[in-house]
Amino acid sequence: MENILLQTKNLLKLKDSSSKTLEKTNNHRKKLKKLVKSIWVFNWFNSCGFTEVLPVVGSRWDMERFGLIPVSSPRQADCLIIAGYQTIKSIKVAKLIYEQMPAPKVVVSLGSCPVSGGMYWDSYNTIKKLSDYLPVDLNIPGCPPRPEAIFDGIHRLIQKVNS
Amino acid sequence: MEGLISKIKSKFGAEILKKEKNQIWMKINNKDLINICNFLKENGFDFFSCLSAIDILENNIIELVYHLWSQEKKTILNIKTEISREKPEINSISKIYTASQIHEREIHELFGVNFLGNSDLSELFLEDWSGPAPFLKDFDWREYVREKFYNKENENEKGYYN
Numbered sequence: 001m002e003n004i005l006l007q008t009k010n011l012l013k014l015k016d017s018s019s020k021t022l023e024k025t026n027n028h029r030k031k032l033k034k035l036v037k038s039i040w041v042f043n044w045f046n047s048c049g050f051t052e053v054l055p056v057v058g059s060r061w062d063m064e065r066f067g068l069i070p071v072s073s074p075r076q077a078d079c080l081i082i083a084g085y086q087t088i089k090s091i092k093v094a095k096l097i098y099e100q101m102p103a104p105k106v107v108v109s110l111g112s113c114p115v116s117g118g119m120y121w122d123s124y125n126t127i128k129k130l131s132d133y134l135p136v137d138l139n140i141p142g143c144p145p146r147p148e149a150i151f152d153g154i155h156r157l158i159q160k161v162n163s
Numbered sequence: 164m165e166g167l168i169s170k171i172k173s174k175f176g177a178e179i180l181k182k183e184k185n186q187i188w189m190k191i192n193n194k195d196l197i198n199i200c201n202f203l204k205e206n207g208f209d210f211f212s213c214l215s216a217i218d219i220l221e222n223n224i225i226e227l228v229y230h231l232w233s234q235e236k237k238t239i240l241n242i243k244t245e246i247s248r249e250k251p252e253i254n255s256i257s258k259i260y261t262a263s264q265i266h267e268r269e270i271h272e273l274f275g276v277n278f279l280g281n282s283d284l285s286e287l288f289l290e291d292w293s294g295p296a297p298f299l300k301d302f303d304w305r306e307y308v309r310e311k312f313y314n315k316e317n318e319n320e321k322g323y324y325n
C-alpha cells in the first residue's frame with residue numbers, strides 16, 4: 001500500500017516538473033487553479049428562486065466552464081444551492097437532501113428570502129430565516145442576485161475552502 | 164341546450180343567473196348538488212373542470228362554484244351554491260366526477276369546507292398547519308405570522324410589530 005502511495009507521489013512530482021513550462025506567472029497559475037477546481041452542486045429550487053440561477057447555467061455565463069457542475073443526486077454533491085424562499089413543506093425535503101450529502105459539504109443560499117423572508121416576510125407558509133434550519137455557509141443577497149454576484153460568491157467560497 | 168336548461172329549471176328549481184355564448188351561470192340549492200351533477204353527467208356535461216370558493220363575510224356564507232364543461236355542447240356551466248360559514252359542509256361530488264377529489268381537498272385546506280364523502284381530505288400544501296383556514300377573510304395572517312415566526316424582543320424584528 002505504502003509503495004503504491006510513494007509511486008503515485010513520484011508520478012505527481014514528475015508531472016509537476018514537466019508542466020512547469022505551462023505555468024507562466026504566478027497570477028496565471030492562480031487563474032488556472034480556479035478553472036481546475038470543480039464544485040459539484042445540487043440545486044434545490046422551488047420558488048422564483050429558480051430564475052435566480054438560470055442565467056448562470058445558460059451559455060452567457062456558463063457555470064460549467066468554472067467547474068460548477070449540477071449533479072442529479074445529493075450523494076455526489078459538494079455544495080447545496082438553495083435558491084429563494086422555502087415553504088414549511090419544502091424545507092423538510094431540503095433538510096433530507098442536506099443529510100444525504102457526504103461531508104464535507106457547504107450550503108449556499110441565494111436571494112433575500114432565505115435571509116429574512118424577503119418580500120414574503122408576512123407569508124404564513126414560508127420559513128423566514130434559512131439559517132434557523134440549515135447551516136448556511138454563504139448567502140448571496142439580491143432579489144434576485146445578479147449572475148456576477150453568484151460568481152463572486154462562489155469565488156469567495158473557493159477562497160474560504162483554500163485558506 | 165335550451166331544452167336541457169328548462170329541464171334543470173323545472174326539475175331542480177335552479178335559477179339561471181346569466182347566459183352567454185358557451186357559458187351559463189346558475190344558482191342551485193346545496194341539497195340538490197348531487198342530483199344535478201348526476202343529471203348533468205348523463206346529459207353531456209362529463210368534464211369537471213374546476214371548483215372555486217368565495218368567502219362572503221357580509222352574508223356569512225361561503226359560495227362554491229362548480230365549473231362543468233361539455234365537449235359535445237361546447238358549453239361551460241358554472242353552478243353556484245351557498246353554504247353557511249358556521250357549518251361549512253356539503254356533499255362531495257367525487258363519486259360522480261373523480262377529478263373533483265383533489266379540488267375538494269384543496270378547498271378543504273384553504274377554506275375549511277368539509278366535503279362529506281370525500282375519500283382523502285388530508286393536507287395538500289400546508290403541512291403541519293395549526294392555524295385557521297388561511298383563505299377565510301377573517302383570518303389575520305399577519306398576526307399569525309408574528310406569533311409563529313417573530314419575536315417582539317428581538318431588536319431586528321421590532322419593525323414587524325408597527
Ligand code: SF4
Binds near residue numbers: 047083084111114143
Ligand atoms: S429573493 Fe426575490 S427572486 Fe429570490 S425567491 Fe425571494 S422574491 Fe424570489
